[in-house]
Amino acid sequence: MKTTKSTKNTKNTSNKKRRWLPLFLCLFLLAAAGGVFAVSKVKPDWLYLARQSVTGLFSSAEFEAFTPEAETLQTASAEELTQGAYGCIYGTELFLVNEDHPLPAGYTPSLITYQDTEVSMSPLLEEPYRRLSEDIAARFQDTLYIRSSYRSAEEQAAEKEEQPAVAAASGASEHETGMALDVYIPYYGGYGFLKTDAGQYVNSHCWEYGFIIRYPFLKTGSTGIPFEPWHLRYVGLPHAEIMEKNSWTLEEYFERLVPGNFYRSGNYWISRQEGPTLTWPATESDFHISPDNQGGYVLWGTEQK
Ligand SMILES: [Zn+2]
Numbered sequence: 001m002k003t004t005k006s007t008k009n010t011k012n013t014s015n016k017k018r019r020w021l022p023l024f025l026c027l028f029l030l031a032a033a034g035g036v037f038a039v040s041k042v043k044p045d046w047l048y049l050a051r052q053s054v055t056g057l058f059s060s061a062e063f064e065a066f067t068p069e070a071e072t073l074q075t076a077s078a079e080e081l082t083q084g085a086y087g088c089i090y091g092t093e094l095f096l097v098n099e100d101h102p103l104p105a106g107y108t109p110s111l112i113t114y115q116d117t118e119v120s121m122s123p124l125l126e127e128p129y130r131r132l133s134e135d136i137a138a139r140f141q142d143t144l145y146i147r148s149s150y151r152s153a154e155e156q157a158a159e160k161e162e163q164p165a166v167a168a169a170s171g172a173s174e175h176e177t178g179m180a181l182d183v184y185i186p187y188y189g190g191y192g193f194l195k196t197d198a199g200q201y202v203n204s205h206c207w208e209y210g211f212i213i214r215y216p217f218l219k220t221g222s223t224g225i226p227f228e229p230w231h232l233r234y235v236g237l238p239h240a241e242i243m244e245k246n247s248w249t250l251e252e253y254f255e256r257l258v259p260g261n262f263y264r265s266g267n268y269w270i271s272r273q274e275g276p277t278l279t280w281p282a283t284e285s286d287f288h289i290s291p292d293n294q295g296g297y298v299l300w301g302t303e304q305k
Helices: 002-042 046-058 078-084 125-142 153-162 190-194 198-211 237-246 250-256
Strands: 064-066 074-079 145-148 181-185 209-214 231-234 261-267 266-273 276-279 288-291 297-302
Touching: 046 276, 074 078, 078 153, 078 276, 078 288, 125 198, 125 209, 125 231, 181 190, 190 198, 198 237, 209 237, 209 266, 237 250, 266 276, 276 297
Parallel strands: none
Antiparallel strands: 064 261, 074 276, 145 181, 181 231, 209 231, 261 266, 266 297, 288 297
């Protein structure tokens, strides 16, 4: 009798359990869906990123090694060219800064304050950034703001102390060069930036203005930094177009720029050299030099027709 009762009780309990099971499952699924929804509020727009990744598979920019005609080659010292000889324009577009290539001690970039704000940035960024923000205003009636631009070594050290997991160590941040900007749209900062049309436009088109998304999606293995859709780095043209269309990071671009070689992309030639004597093909205009922070220089210009 006792046994029967006990069996009956067990049956009842297990029936009760079975009855509750669908409810538990429903609650679990609801909680999971809620979790996904909550995450999607702060995570980037996955659909946009998926679309952009697929588009990236089908885009490319010309980047081919070539040998310039010997009689068109000219030579000068790196010192002469960085001081403007032969109409050469000096900039820091291709200055590589990361954990492996920190800034030289005491590095002091040239800076301007942007329009009537207190934002400090390299003079190279002023005109391209103005055009980008004006285009955003015209296209989307939205205002692009700068959250962070130039940071001194002390400010970067403070940032590192505040956010040790995400901020770069002092000397290893592009913000110390004045060549990087963290941007946002009001109420849409961080990954939320990609939830706005303006943020998506910045990510897809900033190369047209000479900027790159310096820490792209799925490129942490190359840059060492997780995806930052808000961090723009100015590298100028043609470099921004080559990197964007070929889906290369700045690190990957340098892997392809073999020192001493010449490369062609559209009307441009590009060459990375170690110096101290530098060589370049006679060039019509737009002749540039940038130190690479790896002991050498990158030269580029438009080809003489
Ligand atoms: Zn940044």
